[in-house]
Structure formats: structure tokens, C-alpha cells
Amino acid sequence: MQLIATLSAALALATSSLAGETAPPGMVWVPASSYKPFYSGKVLPRAVPPFFMDITQVTNAQFLDFVKAHPQWRRSQVNRSQADAGYLTQWAGDLDLGPDAGQLRDAPVTHVSWHAAKAFCEAQGKRLPTQDEWESAARADATRADASNDPAFLQQLLEWYSTPSARIPAPVQTAPANVLGLRGLHGLVWEWVSDFNASLLVGDSRGDGTLERRLFCGAGSLLATDVGNYAAYMRYAFRSSLKGSYCVGSLGFRAAKSVGGKADRADSPGFATAYGLPGEWRTQDDKVISLASLRGKVRVVTMGFTRCKFACPRILGDMQRIEQALGADADRTGFAFLSIDPTHDTPAQMTRTLNEHRMNPSHWTFLAAPEDVVQQTAVALNFKYQLVEGLFAHSNLIAVLDADGRVVHREEALNASIEPTVEAVRKLLAKP
Amino acid sequence: MKKHLSLTLLILATLLLAQCGDGELSRNEKQSRETLEKEMSAYSSAGKATASPDAKAVRDPAKLQDEPLQGQEEAVLTSAPNVPPPITRNHPAKVIVKLEVVEVVKRLADGVDYTFWTFGGSVPGKFIRIRQNDEVEFHLMNRPDSKMPHNIDLHAVTGPGGGAAASFTAPGHESVFSFKALHPGLFVYHCATAPVGMHMANGMYGLILVEPIGGLPKVDREYYVVQSEFYTKGRYGEAGQQPFSMDKALAETADYVVFNGSVGAMAGDNAVQARVGEKVRLFVGNGGPNLTSSFHVIGAIFDNVYLEGSVTSVQHQVQTTMIPAGGSTIVEFGLEVPGTYILVDHSIFRAFNKGAVAMIKATGEENKVVYSGKQDDRIYQFEGGAAQSIPQLTKAQPPAVNKDERLARGKMIYTQICIACHQLEGQGIPKAFPPLAKSDFLNSDPQRAVGVVMHGLQGKVTVNGETFESIMPELGLNDEQVANVLTYVYNQWGNKGGEITPDLAAQVRAKMASAAIPAVLRIE
Secondary structure (H helix, E strand, O other), X not given: OHHHHHHHHHHHHHHHHHOOOOOOOOEEEEOOEEEOOOOOOOOOOEEEOOEEEEOOOOEHHHHHHHHHHOHHHOOOOOOXXXXXXXXXXXXXXXXXXXXXXXXXXXXXXXXXOHHHHHHHHXXXXXXXXXXXHHHHHOOOOOOOOOOOOOHHHHXXXXXXXXXXOOOOOOOHHHOOEOOOOOEOOOOXXXXXXOOHHHOOOOOOOOOOOOOOOOOEEOOOOOOOOOOOOHHHHHHHHHHHOOOOOOOOOOEXXXXXXXXXXXXXXXXXXXOOXXXXXXXXXXXXXXXXXXXXXXXXXXXEEXXXXXXXXXXXXXHHHHHHHHHHHHHHHHHHEEEEEEEOOOOOOOHHHHHHHHHHOOOOOOOEEEXXXXXXXXXXHHHHOOOOEEEEOOEEEEEOOEEEEOOOOOEEEEEOOOOOOOHHHHHHHHHHHHOO | OHHHHHHHHXXXXXXXXXXXXXXOOOHHHHHHHHHHHHHHHHHXXXXXXXXXXXXXXXXXXXXXXXXXXXXXXXXXXXXXXXXXXXXXXXXXXEEEEXXXXXXXXXXXXXXXXXXXXXXXXXXXXXXXXXXXXXXXEEEEEEOOOOOOOEOOEEOOOOOHHHHOHHHOEOOOEEEEEEEEOOOOEEEEEEOOOXXXXXXXXXXXXXXXXXEOOOOOOOOOEEEEEXXXXXXEOOOOOOOEEEOEOHHHHHHOOOOEEEEOOOOOOOOHHHOEEEEOOOEEEEEEEEXXXXXXXXXXXEOOOEEEEEHHHOOOOEEEEEOEEEEOOOEEEEEEEEOOOOEEEEEEEOOHHHHHHOOOXXXXXXXXXXXXXXXXXXXXXXXXOOOOOXXXXXXXXXXXXXXXXXXXXXXHHHHHHHHHHHHHHHOOOOOOEOOOEOOOOXXXXXXXXXXXXXXXXXXXXXXXXXXXXXXXXXXXXXXXXXXXXXXXXXXXXXXXXXOOOOOOOHHHHHHHHHHXXXXXXXXXXXOO
């Protein structure tokens, strides 16, 4: 087994060199694959381009080095929007692994939020893997690139899922390597992916044969492709229960990197609210702004895409009724539509939509930004979306943000009464 | 699907046709409908299933508005087999329920461990007891060391997923949602996180009792029992930590069927106690995930069965009641005599081979009239007090044509039948069975011998100076067979020889019949 793994790793390395790029240290080249996403009904398999992936999860020792260099991510400094109260609780202090240091050093780091994991990756010029990338790499066992049809493989995964989490997982190097040379994708910890919020399972998984349309806009019908694959089902369910700020004892991460194109090391600042997130957004008037410029006004916010035929028109309609219900107060309120579809939602398109709905431009702002900026904003707003056959399935969300960008009210169901939302806005406006 | 569709269409068409015409029922239809209604009302008024006294109150929607909420309390939660005390307040309240999900390795059977996913630390989950119209603020906590997210679907909740959608909780987090308990009854709750089958199979179920307005009638003891199955990779009893087997769960071939989460959880030293004369109530659930229970208490008859956990539908005098998977029942019975009352699933191999046994130990005074225990132990004699007929043992054959044949056939009969008592050499058994060897009894009167072989013998006989008082059964031999065997006997062991013919046998038979001598020849 070991020999095969080593040979495969060597082969991968060699092949990637032929492709013109060697894997960065600690990473292997994962070849292109065709992957059928678990939750996409009758869609065709998606192509997953080749990428680089960390051989092991990030360890506590590595994360310690990171927080040493980036104080805004230390336990005592971090904002609760970026990481909840469970952040790095396995450590004794900000920079101190504590009495279990010996075991923790080489064990996968856990109790880290998505935002923290993302910041770590960016500091190295890398990124989190996508769900498709992770799942296609994790299909492999010690000898095959795709063992997902082998019931013995799946049974083994189920057995791991049903044993309780070890307090401190085993060192990352002890995990056996799969045929791609990757260690511990199964058996140590769950792992963050960049688009974990594309898992749209509702809390109640019995109705999930089809999408719950009150909660999510459905682009095509979302159906599990293989409900016999309980292991994939469970990973999907686990991701669905997460929010970007969650820190969980059985959840760690590893980094990925795109092939070709350089990614600069980036230093992610901490943030208290969505308005503190970095990134450039383009308005319907083709002005470039950051979310920080939205400060100072109470706003009613949604995310969606203008090509949406189902929920977004309804949501925009509800927001306009809220606008009407506020009367004169609407002048003191902002209404924002953040697009999840930068490719199609150009300034011209966004202007068209604004005009179609006869919206008041002094109240309304349409914004579009590059994918990764949108993704981080969506996670911060706890908004879920998934690209399916060129259209998006997404949460139905109307959020009320205060002047600092704190979410004070959420309406997550379609056809709900606008009264509670109007009330929430009025309460905020009444404050001095 | 197609079959159902066409059937539905057919039914629809029939109904439509029935409505066609003048829109009035034909006289025949009217008559049969009247007969049916009469029968139905006769049936329900026969009291076959009676409503509890509060049935009307419970079903009366006006009652719902009538009850304002007063006060707030935190629910007392208990682990099986214990039940929280009955609700004493006569008004609804706001009730806070705090339930924690714990993934834990525990004993499933002796030497067998299993990773259980639990509500509150054990299987079944905590018992929740509230009152109809209570407003519950439900807190579901998922321990940080859990591997899986979990949620809860309470069958008492009317709303999406029974609460599941609102309570989806990642490890190390807490969800809060509220509901109003509109309906009384004993309801199952369980986890509904994907994959639901696996979460339930690992032990994520329990019971919530919503007491009706007015409460339940008073009893002396209440206990909490849940039947469920476990599917393990190894066979029943195979030692070690056993993982869950998806294949067996799909095939519904359970390795363990137990009460309260493990083999013997409520048996032997863990049996629950009661006293003679007490009225016992059991709140019984079936967590499944697959099997239905045929619930029976050995030695008891249920005075009341609240069918399927409904407090408005009570059945009386029941021996065994069905509990569907994901359902419940409430049974009440009295204890008239002391002893161990055994709870079983009467699909009996589950009880004896898979662990579906629990016990109630009742102590107190005996009552011999109701149950005496064993009063006597005596021999059961196969022959009985009188000669019995032994059915024909030998096959029918053509008659013997000469003495040699007669001897040969006689020998066969002797070694098949007579040898048992009179032994191989005709020596008999002293004090028990008389000898045939050199027998003065035989040699002095062949006709009497024929009568004996033909009809049996009872009473005192003296043979060769010894007295015997035993019973020789009527062997059911025909004339030919009697002749054959006696010819053989007379020509063995120093007897006088000669031949007994079938004709002689026939003569003796006729004489005995006509003389109205009883079938068994008596010798005094």
C-alpha cells in the first residue's frame, strides 16, 4: 500500500512537472476529474480541473505560527462574527498550546472557524478547497482514484462517523495516504471547504427529497443522487449545520491552490460585521465601493441574482412593500441587493432590473463583486447558495442591518408577513 | 404508481357515476346505508372501545381558547425506567425543556459495547412530561465532542418537521424553538438528521407525555419502557465494540431487540419493583427503527390500554397489544399475586434470543385462589388402570399353510410383541410377568391360553407356583396371528408342543363373544 502511495505521489509530482508546475512543498497535484455532486439530481457530472492540495490537515503548530504573525486572529482579539466562543478552546492561551502541547503540535487544528481557516490559507497564498474538489479527492482509497461504489469503503467511513471524536486527534502524519498521496481525508476530522454553504439541507432532512421552496429558491430540483451513499449524505448534512463563525472540536481544514496563476499572500483583517469585510463592489451606476461605505444607515438587505425567475422577484417585491409601509422613514433607510452572479449582473443589467421594478434609486443599491468576495459576504450573512446547471439555488433572505452592519433581524421564509421586518426597521430608526 | 393512478381514476369514475342521474340515492343504496349506520351505532354503543372521561373536554376546541397561560417552570426530565411526577397544576404554563445530545460508548449486552447517540446520555432519551396547552421553549444542546449535527422531531409538535427544521444543531451549539402542545397523548420524539435511519438506529428516541386537561387517573406506580432494535456488524453476543451495520438495518434483520437500550436493562437486578394490590401504569414506546412490537406482560392482563398512546381511546381486558414503530401505548394493570411479571415482545424469538425481556418484581401476600402455584405432582401411567388396546403391529399376510410356516410367523410375532414382558426365553420377570417356559398354566388349558392372547388378562394368576397380579393388554391380534404365536410358544422352552389352528382360535372367539364374557378374561 505504502509503495503504491509513494509511487502515485511521485507520478503525480512528475506529471505536474510536465504540466509546467511543481507542487508546492507539502502539497500534491490532484488530477482533473469528472465529479457528480451529491446533491444535484439529474445533472451531468461536473468537470473538476486539476489543483494542488495539502497532503495533511493544518496542524496546531502551524496555526500557532499563523496567529503569532497575525494578532488579529488571536483568541482574545478575534470578533465573535469571525469565530464563536469555541475558537481555539483546546489551547491554554493566545500563543500557548498548554499542557497537551506534545500531542497537539502535530494533530490537526480544530475549533477554528471558516473565516479563520480562510485567513490562514490566504496568508500562505493558498485557499480552501471547494466542495467538489474535496469530495472528488476523497473518493479515493489506498489503491483506487474512485472507491465510492465499494460498499466496504463506505462501511468503513460509516464506522468512523459512528465512533465518538477523540479529544485530541492523532498526528496528521500517522493517517494512511490514499492513492493520490493525500493523508487523513477520512478518519481524523471533518474539514472546511470554501463553499460549505452550498449545502442546502434543511434542518429536517426527511423533506429533502426535493427542495423546501419556502426556505430556498430552487434552480431545478435538488435531489440527492445517491442516498445509499450515507457517508456523503452525512458529510453534506454536517456542512449544512455549520455557519462561518462556528468552531467545532471535530472540524479542521487543509489548504488547496489553483494550478497556474499566482496567488499572493494576503493578510485578512479581522472584522466585526459584514461591513468590515474586504473587497470591491460595483454598483448599478458602475461605481466601485467597499461594504464599509454602507455604514451609517439602517439597511434592508438581500442576496440573489437578477436572472432568478422564482424567489428574487418575490423577495424584491416584499422589500418594496416594506419600503412602502415605512412611509417617510424609507428615506432614512437603504435597500440593497447583493448579487451572487457577477458574470451576468453587470451594472447595465442591474440598472435594468431596478427600472423594471420601478425602484427609487435614492433608496436602492445593487451591488456585484468577484466570486470570492461574494462568497465571504454570503458566509458572513449566513446565506446559502449553490450553482446548479447555470442557475442558482439559494436562501430566501431579507435581513435588517443596523448602521454598523450588525444583523438585527432575519426573515428566511418566502410568503412571510412583512410586519416583523418593518417593526425591526422602525425600532432601529427610533434609536437616537 | 400507475396502478394506483388507474385505481383512483376508477374509484373517481364510479363515484361520479353514482352521483349522476337525479342526484338522489337509489332506494337500495339508502337501505344498505341505513343498515350500515345502525350496525355502526350498535357497535360503538356496545362499549367495545370507551372514551376516557375527559374525551369531550379534550376534543372541544373552545377549551383551547379558554385557558390562559400562568407561570413558568423548567420541566423535570427523567431517565428510563423512571417517570417524572404527574402534573398537578390545573392551568397551562410556559415550560422550559433543556435536552442535551450526547454521543457515548456504553454496554449493549455483556461484553458488547456500542456507540449510542442519545438524548440526555442514555437510550431511551429523557422522559418529558407536560400538560395540554403548555407552551414549551425547547433548548436542544449538542455536546462539543459530538461528531454529528443532530435535531429533534417531537410527534407532539404540530408544525414543520415536528421541530426538526428549527432544531438542527452542530456540535458545540444550542438551538431554541417554541411550540404549543395542542394535543394530549403519549408521543415519540426522535432525531431527524440525515441519514434519519442511522440516527434512530443509534438510539435517538424517547417519549413526551402531554397530559390531557384533568390529567390521567391515579395509579400507584408508573414506569417508562421503550422497545427498540440494534443492528451490529457482529452477531448477537459477539464481544467487543460493535459498529452499526447499514446492511442489516436495510434488511430489517435485527441482532438485538431490547427494552430500554440494552440487554437486561430492566431485568434481574435491574427489575423494577411493585407491591401486590397496586395498580401499575406503563408508558411504553417503540423507537424502532423498523420493527413493530407485540407487547405482552406475562402473568398480567391489561385492564386498560390507551390504544397507540391516545388518551381518548381506551380498550379493556387485553392480553397483547401492538405498538407501531415510532408509536406508543399506555397500559394499566393490577397485581393480584406476588412474583416476577415479565414484559416481552411476543414475537417470541426476539424475547428469548435477542433480549426483548424486562421484569417487574411484585412482592406481597400470596392469593392461592387467584393463583395457587403447583398443587400436585403425580405419575402419568401410559397403560392406565385397565387393559388398553394396542393397535395392530404386524402386517396382514396370507395364512400359514403348514406348521413350519406357523412356527416361523409365530416367532416373528413373539419377538415383536410378547418379548417385551415375557422375555427372550419365555422366562418372564419374577413378581411382574409370568413365565411361558414350561408353564403349567399354559399346558393345562390351551383354549384358555387362546382366550388370554386374544383378549388380555387381569387379576391373580398362579404359574409354576408363583402368583402374579398384573395386567396383560388386549393385543388386537386376529385368529391367524393368535394361532401362529401360540403354536410357537407351545413348541418352545419345554412346553407340550402341538399346533393351535386359526379354526380353534375362531371357535374360542365365538364362544367368548356369545357367552357375554367381558373382553378381558378375569381369573380369580
